[in-house]
Amino acid sequence: MHCDLLIVGAGPAGCAAAVAARTAAPKLTVTVVDSARFPRDKLCGGAITGGGLRELELSGLVLRVPHAIASHAVLRARGVAVRVELPHPAVVVHRLEFDADLVAQARGAGATVIEEAPLETIEGDVAITGQGGIRFGALIAADGASSTARRALGLPAGRRVPVRETHLQAARQWDLVFDLDAGLPGYAWRFPCIDSARASENCGVYSVERIAGLDEVLTRFTDREGLPMAGRAGRSAIRLFESGGPVGKRKALLAGEALGADALAGEGIRYALWSGRIAGRLAARALVRGRTASLNLYRAQLLGSRSGILLELGAHLAKRLYGPDLRWRGIACDRRVAEAVAALISGERPVMPLLGLLCRLPAAMRAAPAALF
Numbered sequence: 270m271h272c273d274l275l276i277v278g279a280g281p282a283g284c285a286a287a288v289a290a291r292t293a294a295p296k297l298t299v300t301v302v303d304s305a306r307f308p309r310d311k312l313c314g315g316a317i318t319g320g321g322l323r324e325l326e327l328s329g330l331v332l333r334v335p336h337a338i339a340s341h342a343v344l345r346a347r348g349v350a351v352r353v354e355l356p357h358p359a360v361v362v363h364r365l366e367f368d369a370d371l372v373a374q375a376r377g378a379g380a381t382v383i384e385e386a387p388l389e390t391i392e393g394d395v396a397i398t399g400q401g402g403i404r405f406g407a408l409i410a411a412d413g414a415s416s417t418a419r420r421a422l423g424l425p426a427g428r429r430v431p432v433r434e435t436h437l438q439a440a441r442q443w444d445l446v447f448d449l450d451a452g453l454p455g456y457a458w459r460f461p462c463i464d465s466a467r468a469s470e471n472c473g474v475y476s477v478e479r480i481a482g483l484d485e486v487l488t489r490f491t492d493r494e495g496l497p498m499a500g501r502a503g504r505s506a507i508r509l510f511e512s513g514g515p516v517g518k519r520k521a522l523l524a525g526e527a528l529g530a531d532a533l534a535g536e537g538i539r540y541a542l543w544s545g546r547i548a549g550r551l552a553a554r555a556l557v558r559g560r561t562a563s564l565n566l567y568r569a570q571l572l573g574s575r576s577g578i579l580l581e582l583g584a585h586l587a588k589r590l591y592g593p594d595l596r597w598r599g600i601a602c603d604r605r606v607a608e609a610v611a612a613l614i615s616g617e618r619p620v621m622p623l624l625g626l627l628c629r630l631p632a633a634m635r636a637a638p639a640a641l642f
């Protein structure tokens with residue numbers, strides 16, 4: 270079998286890449302292979318920020334599945350809580366439905382999606398899948414946190430950090446809650462969601478380092494919140510974006526979590542849609558012009574965009590925020606800092622919020638107590 274563009278993985282990154290490629294070059298043959306059969310579930314908080322919704326729209330995809338809406342975020346750190354309005358509300362989706370609908374939209378755009386076709390390895394310009402070999406003109410690796418494609422390309426594994434998540438039986442609140450006092454280098458979250466047409470909440474813990482007892486951290490958090498857990502916590506990992514890390518090799522581009530998610534919040538859907546869209550469009554144009562060398566422009570295109578700037582910033586800020594200097598956690602609850610962050614994650618133009626952050630940080634650092642609580 271042969272196709273112009275082969276996309277490995279039909280999650281948000283793969284579907285955004287497929288739609289972007291078909292939009293940029295409608296005559297291109299675009300094939301997406303996925304190891305799963307859809308609808309398939311994916312352990313995920315399902316929160317899509319305003320920035321993520323903007324990327325969804327830019328990708329030519331539409332939100333058509335049931336979702337909860339959160340108009341505010343609550344940040345808790347060092348015993349203080351601040352509640353800020355999100356300039357653009359976030360939504361929380363159930364990945365089972367959301368991803369299946371994205372696959373339907375990719376098919377609607379003219380991509381061929383082959384399910385239950387796991388990539389096994391890549392030999393030159395041929396991808397070996399569970400359903401045979403596929404010769405490709407260019408390839409986009411969008412197969413998530415444990416990307417086989419990334420490994421098959423001989424690229425370094427990158428940094429994966431642990432996450433736990435559980436669902437609650439009922440919704441008690443409708444904000445996106447981020448608690449930096451959960452006793453780990455990361456945060457605990459509570460997100461409203463819709464489970465089987467019922468208002469509910471999911472919660473979990475995200476740690477930027479591998480630590481022992483992460484399940485216990487989640488149990489302590491749910492106990493403290495007085496929340497009944499609906500079952501055992503799901504365990505997974507998030508691959509984090511690394512500044513200066515690989516973005517592809519030869520005729521292949523990395524997208525979504527195969528590239529890396531945001532280190533600050535573990536947000537991955539926004540960045541999957543963003544990198545998938547840019548990779549899909551770039552690969553399509555390169556193939557139409559017969560110049561795959563132009564795939565080298567990928568890094569510049571990624572980092573020259575609104576989400577790219579934020580992803581780079583997040584990689585640097587995460588080291589500070591979850592590091593040993595606890596004053597950084599204190600400033601997360603400075604109202605003006607929180608409002609600037611809310612604007613950035615909501616997909617606002619970054620210039621004003623970044624200026625606001627830069628102006629406010631020194632004063633907020635001075636005001637933040639240095640001692641441990």
Ligand SMILES: Cc1cc2nc3c(=O)[nH]c(=O)nc-3n(C[C@H](O)[C@H](O)[C@H](O)COP(=O)(O)OP(=O)(O)OC[C@H]3O[C@@H](n4cnc5c(N)ncnc54)[C@H](O)[C@@H]3O)c2cc1C
Nearest residue numbers: 278280281282304313314315316388412413525526537538
């Ligand atoms: C517990 C948890 C909570 C999270 N919460 C949030 C959140 O609230 N908001 C947010 O924005 N992000 C969240 N994330 C991150 C987010 O889920 C991911 O970053 C996002 O799904 C990445 O999209 P993707 O398309 O790159 O990969 P995926 O969504 O993982 O899709 C990859 C696809 O590739 C397929 N695949 C895998 N291997 C192969 C193979 N060998 N061959 C073919 N196909 C293959 C898989 O079946 C899958 O369909 C969370 C992650 C975790 C683990």
